[in-house]
Amino acid sequence: xxxxxxxxxxxxxxxxxxxxxxxxxxxxxxxxxxxxxxxxxxxxxxxxxxxxxxxxxxxxxxxxxxxxxxxxxxxxxxxxxxxxxxxxxxxxxxxxxxxxxxxxxxxxxxxxxxxxxxxxxxxxxxxxxxxxxxxxxxxxxxxxxxxxxxxxxxxxxxxxxxxxxxxxxxxxxxxxxxxxxxxxxxxxxxxxxxxxxxxxxxxxxxxxxxxxxxxxxxxxxxxxxxxxxxxxxxxxxxxxxxxxxxxxxxxxxxxxxxxxxxxxxxxxxxxxxxxxxxxxxx
Amino acid sequence: xxxxxxxxxxxxxxxxxxxxxxxxxxxxxxxxxxxxxxxxxxxxxxxxxxxxxxxxxxxxxxxxxxxxxxxxxxxxxxxxxxxxxxxxxxxxxxxxxxxxxxxxxxxxxxxxxxxxxxxxxxxxxxxxxxxxxxxxxxxxxxxxxxxxxxxxxxxxxxxxxxxxxxxxxxxxxxxxxxxxxxxxxxxxxxxxxxxxxxxxxxxxxxxxxxxxxxxxxxxxxxxxxxxxxxxxxxxxxxxxxxxxxxxxxxxxxxxxxxxxxxxxxxxxxxxxxxxxxxxxxx
Numbered sequence: 001x002x003x004x005x006x007x008x009x010x011x012x013x014x015x016x017x018x019x020x021x022x023x024x025x026x027x028x029x030x031x032x033x034x035x036x037x038x039x040x041x042x043x044x045x046x047x048x049x050x051x052x053x054x055x056x057x058x059x060x061x062x063x064x065x066x067x068x069x070x071x072x073x074x075x076x077x078x079x080x081x082x083x084x085x086x087x088x089x090x091x092x093x094x095x096x097x098x099x100x101x102x103x104x105x106x107x108x109x110x111x112x113x114x115x116x117x118x119x120x121x122x123x124x125x126x127x128x129x130x131x132x133x134x135x136x137x138x139x140x141x142x143x144x145x146x147x148x149x150x151x152x153x154x155x156x157x158x159x160x161x162x163x164x165x166x167x168x169x170x171x172x173x174x175x176x177x178x179x180x181x182x183x184x185x186x187x188x189x190x191x192x193x194x195x196x197x198x199x200x201x202x203x204x205x206x207x208x209x210x211x212x213x214x215x216x217x218x219x220x221x222x223x224x225x226x227x228x229x230x231x232x233x234x235x236x237x238x239x240x241x242x243x244x245x246x247x248x249x250x251x252x253x254x255x256x257x258x259x260x261x262x263x264x265x266x267x268x269x270x271x272x273x274x275x276x277x278x279x280x281x282x
Numbered sequence: 283x284x285x286x287x288x289x290x291x292x293x294x295x296x297x298x299x300x301x302x303x304x305x306x307x308x309x310x311x312x313x314x315x316x317x318x319x320x321x322x323x324x325x326x327x328x329x330x331x332x333x334x335x336x337x338x339x340x341x342x343x344x345x346x347x348x349x350x351x352x353x354x355x356x357x358x359x360x361x362x363x364x365x366x367x368x369x370x371x372x373x374x375x376x377x378x379x380x381x382x383x384x385x386x387x388x389x390x391x392x393x394x395x396x397x398x399x400x401x402x403x404x405x406x407x408x409x410x411x412x413x414x415x416x417x418x419x420x421x422x423x424x425x426x427x428x429x430x431x432x433x434x435x436x437x438x439x440x441x442x443x444x445x446x447x448x449x450x451x452x453x454x455x456x457x458x459x460x461x462x463x464x465x466x467x468x469x470x471x472x473x474x475x476x477x478x479x480x481x482x483x484x485x486x487x488x489x490x491x492x493x494x495x496x497x498x499x500x501x502x503x504x505x506x507x508x509x510x511x512x513x514x515x516x517x518x519x520x521x522x523x524x525x526x527x528x529x530x531x532x533x534x535x536x537x538x539x540x541x542x543x544x545x546x547x548x549x550x551x552x553x554x555x556x557x558x559x560x561x562x563x564x
Contacts, residue, residue, distance in 0.1 A: 004462045005382035011367075012375035013390070015431035020397055023408035030411055040411070084302070095299055102303045105310065108541045110490050112509040113534045116516070117309040120530075126325045128312045158306065219401055221494050222509075229516040240403055244494060247407070253414075256407050264404030 031258035040253060049258035059259065062236040063266065070217045073153050074210060080161060081209065085168035086194055100169070103162035111159060115226035118155045122231075143231035151231070155223050160216075164209045171205030172198060211271065218267040239263045310538065317341070317535040321524045324531070344532035348525050349503055353511035354536055357490055360426055360507060365486040367430040369478050376439025377470050381452065391440075397433045410498040420501045429489050435481045442477045443470065479548045486544065490537075508533055 029041075031049045036042035053059065084103060088096045106114060121129040124141040133140045142151040175198065183193055221240040227233055228241065235245035243263065247256045308330075316324050317340050319333040345351040378384075379391050409428050418424030447470055455465050471478070496507045503511075512533055515526040 002384070005378040005384040005387075007462075008374040008378035008382075008466065009390070011371040012431055012436060015367075015371065015427070016394070016397070016433065019409055019412075019428040019431065020405055020433070021393070023405045023412055026412050027404065027408035030408065040415075095296075099299055099303060102306050106306060108487075108545050109310070109538055110487060110509070110541065112491060112493055112512065113537050114309075116512060116530055116534055117313055119516070121309055121312070126329065128308060128329045131329050132308075158309070162306070215401070219403065222491060225493065226513070226516070229513065240494065243403065243407060244497065247410075247498065253407075253411055257411060260403050260407040264401050267401050268399065 027257045027261050030254055031261060033254055035252070035254055049255050050262065052255065053258040053262040056259070058236040059239060059242060059262065061234075062239045062242045063270075065236075066217055066220065066238055069149060069152065069220075070214055072149065073156060073217070074213060076153065076157065077161065077164060077209065077213060078206065080157070081164045081168055082199065082206075084161070084165045085172060086198060088165070089169055089172040089198075090190065090194075100162070100165065103165055105162065106158050107160065107163045109159070111222045112226060114159050115155055115223045118151070118158065119226060119230045122151055143227075145232050148227065148231055148233055152223060152227060155227075156220075159223075160213075164213075167209055168202060168205050171202035175201050215267070215271050218263075218271065239267075313531065313535050313538065317531050321527055324527065340528045340532040341536075343524060343528035344536075348529055349506070349511060350508075350529040350533050352504065353506050353508040353529075354533060356422075356506060357508040357537075358540070360422065361486045361489040363426050364429045364489045365482045368432040368435055368485045369481040371430070372432050372435030372439050372481060373471065373474055373478055374466065375436045376441075377443055377447075377466065379436065379440045380443040381447070381449070394433045394436050398437060406495060406498070410495070413499060419499060420505060422505060425496065425499045425505075425507075429492060429495065432481065432485055435485065438477060438481060439474065442474055447473050483544055483548050487541065508537065 032044060032046060033041045034043045034045045034048075084099070088100045109117075118129075121127050122142045124130055124143060129142070130140070140147075142148070142154070179197060179201075180193065183197060188196070219240065220238045221244070224233060224237045224241050225244070228235070228237065233241075235249075236242035239259075240263070243256055243259050246252065246259060312329055315330070315332045318336045318338070320335065320337040320339050321343075323333060343350075375394075379387065379394075413419060413424045413428060416424075418427075451469060452465060455469055460468075490507075491509070493507075493509045493513070496510045497513075500506055500510065512530055515529045
């Protein structure tokens with residue numbers, strides 16, 4: 001039966017062709033035109049939209065904003081993720097396992113809901129976090145423009161730390177036991193086992209979470225969008241919120257199409273460069 | 283001396299574990315208790331104390347006086363349909379890539395792998411343009427169909443089938459005269475049930491979270507997904523505060539409850555299918 005594999009492929013392939021491959025061409029085609037009224041393909045303008053997109057200061061501000069976000073979040077992620085996973089692995093009792101379940105729980109919460117929940121927590125008059133701060137006589141309002149980045153990092157940490165800990169934990173579990181046995185025979189202490197065996201041997205997993213975090217940060221939309229509804233955030237906080245803002249405020253879909261291509265290409269290149277950098281740092 | 287030092291370390295450890303757990307549980311605990319408070323009580327006093335008089339006011343308002351119940355139903359049904367189509371079509375395509383050799387196989391699989399490296403936004407905007415030009419704006423179909431495939435799912439299923447479905451078993455079934463369709467549904471589907479369900483849950487949550495696509499495609503309030511409905515209620519003052527709060531808090535706690543139930547039900551199914559899988563092998 002020569003047709004069999006194509007029949008099994010067909011349902012996926014049709015959807016994939018229409019809603020993944022075709023849109024790539026639609027984006028390029030649309031970006032080459034300018035609209036007039038309802039006619040999106042009124043006039044051929046060549047690369048004008050692309051040039052405008054590449055030199056759009058607001059887009060670059062959004063990218064820089066995201067890179068700042070990544071620079072703050074990744075060190076925190078690595079330190080806390082390593083600490084949690086090593087603790088859970090080495091302690092391995094009821095409480096440490098419960099800790100892991102509790103830390104993973106937010107991953108099951110939809111990100112829009114998570115952002116709204118933290119929005120309530122941050123509320124400067126009645127929020128839960130504001131209440132906790134007030135117990136320590138602190139008056140901190142994370143919804144101010146200068147601290148909004150911290151507010152965002154915290155939401156992302158709450159959502160994804162447990163998930164990343166689980167990945168690191170599976171790395172720790174992949175270390176063969178004879179290595180530990182040899183180390184213990186040689187008289188290694190727990191701290192030297194952590195420093196000289198566990199951390200070096202899960203480097204691959206650390207690279208993995210750094211790479212996925214960079215790629216994920218470039219796609220942030222839900223969290224900054226929801227935060228933007230309750231706090232003063234510029235519409236170009238991330239590239240994705242900027243593109244949505246362009247569509248909603250100007251309705252210029254030709255320009256939006258070129259922006260989506262520029263954003264896509266830049267984020268592929270930047271994650272590739274960063275990934276290479278990290279690999280070379282090995 | 284030594285034992286008292288050990289005791290202090292134990293205390294520090296317990297406190298640290300407790301703080302981490304409190305951090306992850308705080309917003310969820312607040313959500314659950316707040317959803318059973320009468321509305322005026324939410325903004326009063328210690329936000330983390332359980333309600334003095336448990337009340338169902340929020341859920342009553344959510345389901346009886348606002349569109350919240352409808353939005354919840356929309357989100358559940360849209361997500362379920364996309365997840366159902368995406369997981370079944372991924373299984374079929376993954377099976378085809380894994381167990382058949384055919385013309386164009388490596389090219390098509392390369393295309394699927396390539397699509398995994400592209401950020402979603404490249405496709406989201408032109409898909410919106412495409413759906414707009416096809417006249418699918420503001421329809422459930424226009425939202426559901428473009429989200430009903432998963433390149434990641436095809437990848438996952440191929441890898442799973444590569445190592446969990448043996449060629450001998452398939453050949454034996456063919457010799458016994460089973461049709462290809464029957465082999466697919468009664469052998470492949472059954473052996474892959476666990477990862478199929480995992481994919482279903484992942485895709486369900488992905489659709490649930492796809493706020494940007496909802497914002498672009500759906501305009502009429504009756505067709506909104508829940509995150510959109512929550513979004514328009516983040517502007518307090520645009521309507522009655524009690525209604526907005528009920529939609530935000532009641533909608534959030536219903537969604538969280540639903541996601542947790544989904545995870546738990548799937549977890550049981552995964553265990554069952556693992557046992558069934560071992561039974562087949564043994």
